[in-house]
Structures are given as structure tokens and as C-alpha cells.
Amino acid sequence: MLNDEVLLNFQKPGRYIGKEWNSIYKTYEDKKRFLIVYPDLYEIGISSLAIILLYHLINKRDDSYCERLFSPGLDLEEFLLKNKIPLFSIETKTPINNFHIIGFSLQSQLDFTNVLNILNLGQIEIFSKKRKDLPIIIAGGPSALNPVPLSPFIDAFVFGEGEEVVNEILDSFKPNREEYLNKLNEIEGIYIPEFRKKVVKKRVVWDFENSFFPEKPIVPYIQTIHDRGVVEIFRGCDRGCRFCISGMEKRPRRERSVDRILKISENLLSNTGYEEISLLSLSTSDYSKIDELLIELKERLKDKKITISLPSLRIDNFSLKLLDLIDTGRKATLTFAPEGGTEKIRNVMNKPIKDEVILSVIKEANLKGYKKIKLYFMIGVPYEDYDDISGIVELINKIKEENKSIKLSISINPFIPKPFTPFQWEKFISKDEYLKKIKIIKNGIKDVNLNYRGWEESFIEAIISRGDESISELIYEAYLNGEKFSNWRENFHYETWEEILNKKSFAIVDKILNGFSVDEELPWDFVDIGIEKKFLLEEREKSKNFEITEPCFMDLERCSNCGVCFNLK
Amino acid sequence: MRIRLEYKKIGSLIFISTLDIERMWERVLRRSGLKLKYTEGYNPKIIKDFSPAIPLGIYSESELLDFIITENLNIDSILEKIKKVSPFDLLIKRAKEIDENSPPLSSIISHIKVEIIGEDIKKIKFSELNFEKVINGKTKIVQLNKYIYKEEMNENGKILIVDSKVSLKDIVNNLNKTGLKFLIIKRENYILQNDKLISIFDLN
Numbered sequence: 001m002l003n004d005e006v007l008l009n010f011q012k013p014g015r016y017i018g019k020e021w022n023s024i025y026k027t028y029e030d031k032k033r034f035l036i037v038y039p040d041l042y043e044i045g046i047s048s049l050a051i052i053l054l055y056h057l058i059n060k061r062d063d064s065y066c067e068r069l070f071s072p073g074l075d076l077e078e079f080l081l082k083n084k085i086p087l088f089s090i091e092t093k094t095p096i097n098n099f100h101i102i103g104f105s106l107q108s109q110l111d112f113t114n115v116l117n118i119l120n121l122g123q124i125e126i127f128s129k130k131r132k133d134l135p136i137i138i139a140g141g142p143s144a145l146n147p148v149p150l151s152p153f154i155d156a157f158v159f160g161e162g163e164e165v166v167n168e169i170l171d172s173f174k175p176n177r178e179e180y181l182n183k184l185n186e187i188e189g190i191y192i193p194e195f196r197k198k199v200v201k202k203r204v205v206w207d208f209e210n211s212f213f214p215e216k217p218i219v220p221y222i223q224t225i226h227d228r229g230v231v232e233i234f235r236g237c238d239r240g241c242r243f244c245i246s247g248m249e250k251r252p253r254r255e256r257s258v259d260r261i262l263k264i265s266e267n268l269l270s271n272t273g274y275e276e277i278s279l280l281s282l283s284t285s286d287y288s289k290i291d292e293l294l295i296e297l298k299e300r301l302k303d304k305k306i307t308i309s310l311p312s313l314r315i316d317n318f319s320l321k322l323l324d325l326i327d328t329g330r331k332a333t334l335t336f337a338p339e340g341g342t343e344k345i346r347n348v349m350n351k352p353i354k355d356e357v358i359l360s361v362i363k364e365a366n367l368k369g370y371k372k373i374k375l376y377f378m379i380g381v382p383y384e385d386y387d388d389i390s391g392i393v394e395l396i397n398k399i400k401e402e403n404k405s406i407k408l409s410i411s412i413n414p415f416i417p418k419p420f421t422p423f424q425w426e427k428f429i430s431k432d433e434y435l436k437k438i439k440i441i442k443n444g445i446k447d448v449n450l451n452y453r454g455w456e457e458s459f460i461e462a463i464i465s466r467g468d469e470s471i472s473e474l475i476y477e478a479y480l481n482g483e484k485f486s487n488w489r490e491n492f493h494y495e496t497w498e499e500i501l502n503k504k505s506f507a508i509v510d511k512i513l514n515g516f517s518v519d520e521e522l523p524w525d526f527v528d529i530g531i532e533k534k535f536l537l538e539e540r541e542k543s544k545n546f547e548i549t550e551p552c553f554m555d556l557e558r559c560s561n562c563g564v565c566f567n568l569k
Numbered sequence: 570m571r572i573r574l575e576y577k578k579i580g581s582l583i584f585i586s587t588l589d590i591e592r593m594w595e596r597v598l599r600r601s602g603l604k605l606k607y608t609e610g611y612n613p614k615i616i617k618d619f620s621p622a623i624p625l626g627i628y629s630e631s632e633l634l635d636f637i638i639t640e641n642l643n644i645d646s647i648l649e650k651i652k653k654v655s656p657f658d659l660l661i662k663r664a665k666e667i668d669e670n671s672p673p674l675s676s677i678i679s680h681i682k683v684e685i686i687g688e689d690i691k692k693i694k695f696s697e698l699n700f701e702k703v704i705n706g707k708t709k710i711v712q713l714n715k716y717i718y719k720e721e722m723n724e725n726g727k728i729l730i731v732d733s734k735v736s737l738k739d740i741v742n743n744l745n746k747t748g749l750k751f752l753i754i755k756r757e758n759y760i761l762q763n764d765k766l767i768s769i770f771d772l773n
Contacts, residue, residue: 005626008583008625013584017581021600021654269599271600272600273596273598273600275612307612
């Protein structure tokens, strides 16, 4: 075992020390030992609600002990390899190969090489079929929904929400690998590549109102990316933006009551001492009683000097009204995502916002004192032509003209077609086209802070997102060539990936760049997220004609027949 | 009421930087439920004052924190409220009420006592050391002698009482260059009054 003081030699030793407020220490000899892993640095991973929620949920059980692991920094990694010390958990510094179950939470495809790297540092066989014993390696989360590219490395995948299935996983625990895998195979929502079943349904927590929420979460010592309390106010989103995997994957939409949210918020703040609380969801202004909630929350917190923050606001006047409700005088950056430059292309995406609404909201925000505005756009969306790109330029210039005093930031991403969405068959934009379009925008605007994501890392994400089994080789080779932390621009080496892509030809890359046929079977088709393929195809047809589909707001009369409410029950 | 509190930096806390320790205290105090005095402005923070920063890896027997509460409570109940919400390894030694108008800690601490542990450390004569010190961002060589109030050997190594103008960071950097193994424990904060060292905590 590692002496704690050795850790002083590495950057930010607080990443590895644990013992934060609300972290959990138990005896472990007699327990089912679960290691929850976020395959990136501590300061990223500890901010993930999935990690915090599962950690505290598992640790409610007397028969189990859940510890944490994040990717070690490169300096610690080098030290571990040199001294042949296996990677260890945060809480008890136990080598990770001594755990019974290791569960990876996968939030990004560009973390996949980190998964293999962690297994290697933990002295665990990288290929599932070579493992003879425990630990069982499990993966879940949005990026595991197409499990195929990772399937040679993972023993069992979990589709959908974890709150209930994680208890079933622990209940059925067997100390024998084969027996345990057989048991896991009987659980709904679990896919074991070795056994290959036909269709696996995702898990949904139907009683979201009463489901577990961590009211005593870990309070990290070191600065993290989201250094605040979080309350999830509703799950799922029925806006139906056609590019958005979360909008499809997390359906149906389920809300928590105002009472429960208030109770969670008050407990959370007194248990953590956080000075800020964030109301989390995919589209916060869509919460049905958002006014009531904010008024009441503000009232209850008024003497406690707490800031309320609202992420994921839609660009409409209603959102501005909400900001007035929580107004603390502080005017932080306002972030909106129009995504497209013209009404046409926004209709294609089923995010129908009128130009005049965007302009009036920004004008009003400016008058209210919001001087920093950030806007997100995507390039490479189906049916996009050069008018839509000039549309972005015109929109930005109009905003600048009408609001001379604001600081405008523009962030552009290439559109990555994701599985389980109406755009799952579409092509990923070519490099030439992307750069040409970026250039048009760059040349058309001035005095605007323009950021755009590299085509290269987006391309790799695009390949892995809709990858088939052959892509596991791409991931494995990239890992062997030292590729890790690919989400960090400075650590992403396109040459490495490109060389592998050139060396072996991956047939699927052609489809990524040119589109899949609607008639063929897609690698992830066997994962049933409840949404019918028929619905996705209808949405795809509508996008061709710039037609929109209204949100259902969980009202049967407005149902758009996506199927999720009926297929999973 | 202005409260002065003394705590130890040991165990897991030696891995936590000064800025992070300050944020930890913000949250400990908020959790305590005490009625605290905050700064004005958009991002109100608890009004608090700390003894000078110490670098990662240094143990301390005496770290000081001042804060203000807007209610009248006895010291024991204040301590109890804080201890109940303190993380592992945050050991609170004692607290007392001080004058509302007493000057900030950094302006009154004139000397600190440090114990430097290590067999080879005993051989070092700190008073004869040419010492690299960062002054206004520039590294200069100074005679440590004029900053040393007292240098003593004990069974573990050396005990130094130095002017607080010499930071612990300077001491660590200079000792690192010797290649010797050592461990530093900060023992005490002093003020020099009429040629006598008085522990800051004993001041009123």
C-alpha cells in the first residue's frame, strides 16, 4: 500500500487523499466492495451527479462499501508504472483489482482510452474474455448506450438510469465470476456481451419523485469544475430537439414536486455549507411550476446568502423573467444555444426559435445589465446550406449592432450525429466543409470572441459514438499508443488516431462520413431505449420538410407517439 | 462578537492548499449554523482573517482564524457547533472572544516558531546560512542571521523562531536544495512586545 506522504510529490495531491466532508469510511472486510470510477481527473469526475448519487446510494447499504476512483494525473501514473504499484481507491487506498465490482460512469466517448488505461494501471486484464476472476467490470452512462465499441473490454453494460438497477446488481452478487455473470444476465437493463441477448431495454426510475437523491454529498476540498450544490428538479425532456441524444435517451420526462425540491435544497445546503445551489435539468425553464419554486426557494434562503443558479435556460423571454426572480444583483454571463443561424435550420433541428425572439431577448438582457452573452451554434446539420451559415453571421452582426456595449462570445461545434436520435443515419461533416464554413463566419464578424471545436476530436467522437465492434480496435490501438485524456485539447493527438485509421481500414468510417442507410441494421439497434424507430424515421422525414414536432408536456392529447411511455412498462 | 480560533493542520489537511483551506472554512462556518457576518456585494463571503499561508506538506500546531458572529454565545457552544461540522483531521484546539477592532492577524504576527525534524538537520547552522529569499518577486541572497530570533537543537532536529518576514515557503525551498530529508511542523505564532515573545492567541 502507498504511504500518503508520497502523494505530496504530485500535482494537486488533494485529488487522491479523500477524507472530504461527507465522504464515507466503513470497515470493508465483510462487505461487497464496489468501486465507482469516472475516467477523468478528480476535479472533473467528482462534479458528476451520477458519481455522487451512486456513491451515496450504495453506501446506504450495510452489506456494501462503495469507494471512488478517478484517472490519476500523468505524474502519478508514471510513478505507479515505474514502481509497479497498482492503482488504488481513494478511501482505503486498496488496489483496484481487489474490488468485487468496478463500475465506470461514461459521459464522453473521448474518455474511452482512459478506461483501458485505468484497467492496465490497476493490473486488470484489459480484455473481458481473459479475466478469470473478480472484479466484474461494469459500464453505464450516456456514452455506454451504444456499447458495441467497448464491448470486448467490459463484462456488463447497464442501460438507462442506475438508482434501482445498482441495488439489484449488489443483491445478486456472487463471489464466483461465471455464476455472477449468469445472475447479472437475468437483470433487466443489463447487457453482457459474452452472452449476447437479442434486445435489452433501458431502465427507467418511474417513481422519480421519491427516488434517492444525495442530500449529504461529498464536499471536495480542491476546486472542481462545478463547485456548488446540485438539485435535480426533473429528468428527461420532451422538447425533442432532433440532434440531442439526452432528449431522447432520458425520456420520459418526470418532475419532482416543489415540496421535495425545497426539502432537498434546504437539507443539502445545511449539510454541505455550499454558497450556491444549481437547479439541474435538461431545460430548467420547462419545469412546470418554476415560478412557484423560485419564489419559495428564494424566500427560504433569504438570510443565508445563497446564490441560486439556473443552467440550461432556453432562449426566450420567460427565461429572463426567471433570472429576475432569482436576481441577486450579480450579472453573470448569459449562455444560450440557438444552435442554428436561420429559422429554417432551427426547424430542421426541431428547435424552432424565431430570429426576432433571439434579438429581443438579448436586447432585453442587455438593458437589464447582462453585458456578457455567450451563444452556441452547430455546423454540419442535415439540410444546412450556405445561407444558414450566412444566417449565423447576420444574426451575430445584428446582435452587435443592436447591443453595442455587450461582450459577445460565440462557440461553434461541428454537429456529431448521435445514435438513438432522428439524425442517427446522417453524415458527419467533412473537414474541408467545416473549415470553409468556419472561415465564412470568421470573416463575417468582428469584435466577437469566436471559439470553435477542432474537427479532429469531433471526428473521433463521431466515429466512436456510432461505432461498431471494429472500433474497439481503434480504441485499443490508440490506448496502446499512449492516447489518454483526449478530452483535454492539449492531450489529444490526432496523428495517433489518424495513423491507426490509415493503417487499418475501418469500413464503418465510410458510413460515419457518408451516412447510414435507413434500411440497414445499426450496431446499436438491439438497445431498446423505448423510442420507436418508426418515430425516429418520421422525425427524420419531417426535418427534410423543415416541419416541427411540438413537445408533448406529458399530456396524452399532445402525444407524438415516440413510444417511451408504453414500451418500457 | 469577534472570535479567534486556533486549529491544527495535520493528516489529510497537509495535502490541501491555503486557498482550499480557506474555502473549507467558508463551508464549515456556513454548516455550523452560526449567525455570521458577511462581506457586502454580489457574492457575499464570510468575513474572516487567517494567519499567514503555509505551503503543502507542512504540519501546523497553530493556525489561526478570526471571524465575526452577530449573536451572543458562549465560547463552548460556538466550539461545539463548529466541531460538529468539521471534516476528518480538522482539529480545533480552542477559541476565544477578542476585541472587535483588533488589527488583522498578518499585521500582528511578528515571529513564528517552527520545528524542523531530521537527523541531518541538526548539523545545519541556520544563522550562518546564505538564504535565498523571494522579495517582490525577485530571488535575493540574504543572511538568515538577522531574521533568526532563536535557534535551538532538540532530539528531533532544530527549533527556530524566525521573523515572519521569512515565509515557510522560503524555508522549504532552501531546505529542498540541501537534498536532506526533513519534516516541518509550525508550532506557534508570536508577537514581539518589549523584547518578549507573546503567543498571539494569548493577546487580547
